[in-house]
Amino acid sequence: MTILVTGGAGYIGSHTVAELLHRGEEVVVVDSLNSGHKAAVSRGTFYKGDLRDREFLEGVFKKHDIEAVIHFAARSLVGESVQIPLAYYDNNLLASHHLVSAMLDHGVQKIVFSSTAAVYGKPKQIPIREEDPTVPTHPYGETKLAMEKMFRWCEQAYGLKSVSLRYFNAAGAHPEGEIGEDHHPETHLIPIILQVALGQRDLIGIFGDDYPTEDGTCIRDYIHVMDLARAHWLALEFLRKHQQSGVFNLGNGRGFSVKQVIETAREVTGHPIPTEVRPRRAGDPAVLVASSEKAQRVLGWKSQYHDLKTVIKSAWQWHQAYPRGYADK
Ligand SMILES: NC(=O)c1ccc[n+]([C@@H]2O[C@H](COP(=O)([O-])OP(=O)(O)OC[C@H]3O[C@@H](n4cnc5c(N)ncnc54)[C@H](O)[C@@H]3O)[C@@H](O)[C@H]2O)c1
Numbered sequence: 001m002t003i004l005v006t007g008g009a010g011y012i013g014s015h016t017v018a019e020l021l022h023r024g025e026e027v028v029v030v031d032s033l034n035s036g037h038k039a040a041v042s043r044g045t046f047y048k049g050d051l052r053d054r055e056f057l058e059g060v061f062k063k064h065d066i067e068a069v070i071h072f073a074a075r076s077l078v079g080e081s082v083q084i085p086l087a088y089y090d091n092n093l094l095a096s097h098h099l100v101s102a103m104l105d106h107g108v109q110k111i112v113f114s115s116t117a118a119v120y121g122k123p124k125q126i127p128i129r130e131e132d133p134t135v136p137t138h139p140y141g142e143t144k145l146a147m148e149k150m151f152r153w154c155e156q157a158y159g160l161k162s163v164s165l166r167y168f169n170a171a172g173a174h175p176e177g178e179i180g181e182d183h184h185p186e187t188h189l190i191p192i193i194l195q196v197a198l199g200q201r202d203l204i205g206i207f208g209d210d211y212p213t214e215d216g217t218c219i220r221d222y223i224h225v226m227d228l229a230r231a232h233w234l235a236l237e238f239l240r241k242h243q244q245s246g247v248f249n250l251g252n253g254r255g256f257s258v259k260q261v262i263e264t265a266r267e268v269t270g271h272p273i274p275t276e277v278r279p280r281r282a283g284d285p286a287v288l289v290a291s292s293e294k295a296q297r298v299l300g301w302k303s304q305y306h307d308l309k310t311v312i313k314s315a316w317q318w319h320q321a322y323p324r325g326y327a328d329k
């Protein structure tokens with residue numbers, strides 16, 4: 001039987017596809033290539049298409065004996081979601097609605113879902129635990145939370161089993177160096193810093209240095225993309241074994257400020273990486289750090305890349321080999 005991976009040509013999706021294939025799973029990828037890259041999926045069956053195209057989706061479900069779905073496909077930029085919220089309701093909620101309808105029509109009852117730390121909004125306590133209040137501060141987080149809820153209601157009504165993985169900040173690249181992070185435009189901190197080190201940008205803008213943190217810059221929990229990839233396989237195994245739904249945080253449990261990330265990148269790259277302080281970015285909470293105790297206890301997951309330097313080194317290896325990302329492949 002086959003695992004359908006939506007958004008499998010994207011950053012986290014492509015690393016998960018590589019992990020699933022490594023584990024001997026059969027994989028079918030569906031991706032619109034809106035932000036992903038065909039070259040990121042070198043093995044497995046690939047279909048270019050949009051989840052909102054019901055006829056297209058129907059064709060994929062008819063052609064393959066699908067056991068479960070891993071659902072990455074989404075728009076996922078915090079700032080953009082504030083500017084064009086309807087695009088987020090359309091591409092995230094409507095697309096997921098089509099996907100779940102097709103799944104249920106074809107008797108597919110298991111889904112692993114890319115949720116996010118953004119569902120918590122401004123956390124009341126650190127580290128954040130799964131039972132903490134979920135009060136998103138932007139449409140991106142709002143649509144992800146709505147999808148989690150949609151899965152829960154579908155469990156009650158139709159028996160759908162879901163695992164929602166709330167990831168914190170994904171970073172790094174595959175250890176074999178053939179796939180990595182390549183977004184256009186790039187908005188994420190670590191790849192932008194590495195573009196400065198490559199000479200593609202003059203400096204990195206720091207979005208606010210007046211947060212209530214030790215050095216005034218935002219603190220995030222950076223988790224290696226291969227640790228995330230392995231968690232998806234474990235979530236699939238959890239669904240197979242227990243026929244039970246669940247929600248899990250995935251982070252390293254350690255927070256690093258924007259300034260600390262820049263300093264570590266200077267050590268890794270040997271580049272001075274000039275900075276400029278800019279205004280705060282709308283919707284950014286000061287600190288997001290996960291407790292992943294539940295994922296460790298229930299899924300048997302453990303982060304293998306806890307050191308920020310190792311995470312940045314692995315991203316740097318990819319950016320050095322492919323300075324223009326997949327355009328160089
Ligand atoms: N990158 C992070 O730090 C992070 C953190 C938390 C959660 N997430 C979530 O993880 C998932 C993957 O993130 P990413 O950074 O790999 O993003 P990405 O943009 O690299 O990947 C998303 C993929 O989905 C595809 N896609 C989007 N809409 C589609 C549609 N309607 N039909 C078919 N394909 C579609 C895109 O072409 C792309 O390949 C997203 O759901 C995101 O919300 C990411």
Ligand SMILES: O=c1ccn([C@@H]2O[C@H](COP(=O)(O)OP(=O)(O)O[C@H]3O[C@H](CO)[C@@H](O)[C@H](O)[C@H]3O)[C@@H](O)[C@H]2O)c(=O)[nH]1
Nearest residue numbers: 076116117118167168169187188189205206207218258281
């Ligand atoms: O040029 C930049 C880019 C980012 N930042 C800061 O760096 C931190 C990390 O930002 P970024 O890499 O853009 O990630 P987030 O906005 O934290 O969002 C990521 O992590 C979230 C979970 O925490 C996911 O939901 C999102 O999909 C994913 O993009 C934030 O404090 C930003 O303000 C800067 O100071 N300068």
